[in-house]
Amino acid sequence: xxxxxxxxxxxxxxxxxxxxxxxxxxxxxxxxxxxxxxxxxxxxxxxxxxxxxxxxxxxxxxxxxxxxxxxxxxxxxxxxxxxxxxxxxxxxxxxxxxxxxxxxxxxxxxxxxxxxxxxxxxxxxxxxxxxxxxxxxxxxxxxxxxxxx
Amino acid sequence: xxxxxxxxxxxxxxxxxxxxxxxxxxxxxxxxxxxxxxxxxxxxxxxxxxxxxxxxxxxxxxxxxxxxxxxxxxxxxxxxxxxxxxxxxxxxxxxxxxxxxxxxxxxxxxxxxxxxxxxxxxxxxxxxxxxxxxxxxxxxxxxxxxxxxxxxxxxxxxxxxxxxxxxxxxxxxxxxxxxxxxxxxxxxxxxxxxxxxxxxxxxxxxxxxxxxxxxxxxxxxxxxxxxxxxxxxxxxxxxxxxxxxxxxxxxxxxxxxxxxxxxxxxxxxxx
Numbered sequence: 001x002x003x004x005x006x007x008x009x010x011x012x013x014x015x016x017x018x019x020x021x022x023x024x025x026x027x028x029x030x031x032x033x034x035x036x037x038x039x040x041x042x043x044x045x046x047x048x049x050x051x052x053x054x055x056x057x058x059x060x061x062x063x064x065x066x067x068x069x070x071x072x073x074x075x076x077x078x079x080x081x082x083x084x085x086x087x088x089x090x091x092x093x094x095x096x097x098x099x100x101x102x103x104x105x106x107x108x109x110x111x112x113x114x115x116x117x118x119x120x121x122x123x124x125x126x127x128x129x130x131x132x133x134x135x136x137x138x139x140x141x142x143x144x145x146x147x148x149x
Numbered sequence: 150x151x152x153x154x155x156x157x158x159x160x161x162x163x164x165x166x167x168x169x170x171x172x173x174x175x176x177x178x179x180x181x182x183x184x185x186x187x188x189x190x191x192x193x194x195x196x197x198x199x200x201x202x203x204x205x206x207x208x209x210x211x212x213x214x215x216x217x218x219x220x221x222x223x224x225x226x227x228x229x230x231x232x233x234x235x236x237x238x239x240x241x242x243x244x245x246x247x248x249x250x251x252x253x254x255x256x257x258x259x260x261x262x263x264x265x266x267x268x269x270x271x272x273x274x275x276x277x278x279x280x281x282x283x284x285x286x287x288x289x290x291x292x293x294x295x296x297x298x299x300x301x302x303x304x305x306x307x308x309x310x311x312x313x314x315x316x317x318x319x320x321x322x323x324x325x326x327x328x329x330x331x332x333x334x335x336x337x338x339x340x341x342x343x344x345x346x347x348x349x350x351x352x353x354x355x356x357x358x359x360x361x362x363x364x365x366x367x368x369x370x371x372x373x374x375x376x377x378x379x380x381x382x383x384x385x386x387x388x389x390x391x392x393x394x395x396x397x398x399x400x401x402x403x404x405x406x407x408x409x410x411x412x413x414x415x416x417x418x419x420x
Contacts, residue, residue, distance in 0.1 A: 027152065028219075028220070028223070029152035029153040029155070029156045030153060031153045031156045031157055031160070032156050032223055032227065033223070035156075035160055035226075035227040035230055035231075036222075036223040036224075036226040036227045036230075037226075038227070038230040038234075039225075039226035039227045039228065039229045039230025039231070039233070040226045040230075041230075042229065042230050042233040042234070042264075043196075043200065043226065043229045043230070043233070045257070046196055046233065046257055046260070046261040046264070047193065047196050047197065049254060049257045050189055050192050050193045050196060050254070050257065050258070050261065051193050053189045053254045054189035054190045054192075054193050057189060057254065091185050091186050091255070093182075093186070115182070116182055116185065116186070118185035118186075118253070118254070118255035119254070119255075120253055120254065120255075121185070121250065121253050121255050148182070148185070148186035
């Protein structure tokens with residue numbers, strides 16, 4: 001049983017010049033068509049996506065918006081989880097995120113660095129403060145970045 | 150049914166080959182960041198070049214013993230599909246691709262960049278892991294042009310494994326002009342020796358036509374030229390050449406040309 005397909009699959013290769021003959025056995029299996037179609041769809045998706053982005057994608061330098069997601073009180077300070085979204089047309093590397101918390105007359109600055117924020121994408125991190133950011137006024141912004149390539 | 154079963158086996162081999170050839174790249178950090186950082190036009194050119202390259206490669210080493218253009222195209226497409234799916238799945242498992250990222254340009258870039266070497270692996274696996282030994286059909290066809298094509302694919306393939314890394318740039322910065330020249334000489338010598346002297350399997354039929362000088366001029370030099378071209382192309386694709394002084398670009402090309410030359414020389418072993 002197991003032998004049979006083996007010999008069948010080997011026979012065309014045993015005759016390298018099979019194409020020259022009519023070769024009635026040589027018929028493209030349905031599975032070959034199916035996998036080629038899958039490949040075609042994926043290739044078309046990748047190429048189409050890239051082409052669309054190259055032609056009509058956003059232009060301009062990275063423009064990074066920093067949003068506050070959530071504040072959690074921990075034994076080691078208040079953790080403010082923030083999210084950076086790049087509205088610009090190019091990816092940014094080594095994005096420095098800074099948060100300045102003004103509460104009760106005092107000011108505290110906290111910062112972190114994100115490796116990459118691609119255009120139209122987001123990345124997240126956390127800022128740690130001694131006081132509750134929910135009480136005072138928290139200013140979030142990206143202070144700088146390097147070009148990604 | 151039997152044909153389908155046979156093809157299913159070939160397809161599984163293709164997945165195995167894709168995995169074998171592409172996992173070093175899938176596990177390389179620079180590939181992830183380059184996937185999103187590579188300029189879109191360059192990525193587009195890269196993807197558009199991948200297809201004819203796969204079709205050509207399929208002609209020599211498809212995972213189906215085929216001879217017709219239709220079948221080469223089908224094989225190439227299937228190989229790309231295999232590479233794409235494998236890259237997508239593994240990158241997701243590795244946590245490189247977040248769920249919300251797959252259909253952004255960053256996600257597609259990451260997958261597409263890894264899909265190309267995986268697809269080459271998928272195509273090669275058909276031959277490497279197949280039940281029949283190394284076929285003889287493709288060698289009979291190898292004229293000078295196809296020889297160059299295979300060298301180019303071999304060069305691109307091996308160079309691609311290291312081209313995305315920071316080390317290429319770093320090595321170029323560390324090397325002085327004399328070291329660069331020495332590396333050029335070593336690359337050319339290795340290319341020549343690997344292809345024409347060492348007697349690796351797969352080179353038996355290679356034209357050892359005439360004397361040393363003729364082979365050197367007719368085959369080794371074009372081979373190294375192709376290797377350098379591939380290096381430069383990959384460096385350009387990855388944005389390594391932007392704003393860099395010409396002599397540094399030359400050094401980088403030579404540095405990457407070293408693995409590319411070995412790849413060109415050993416293309417016959419693999420393909």
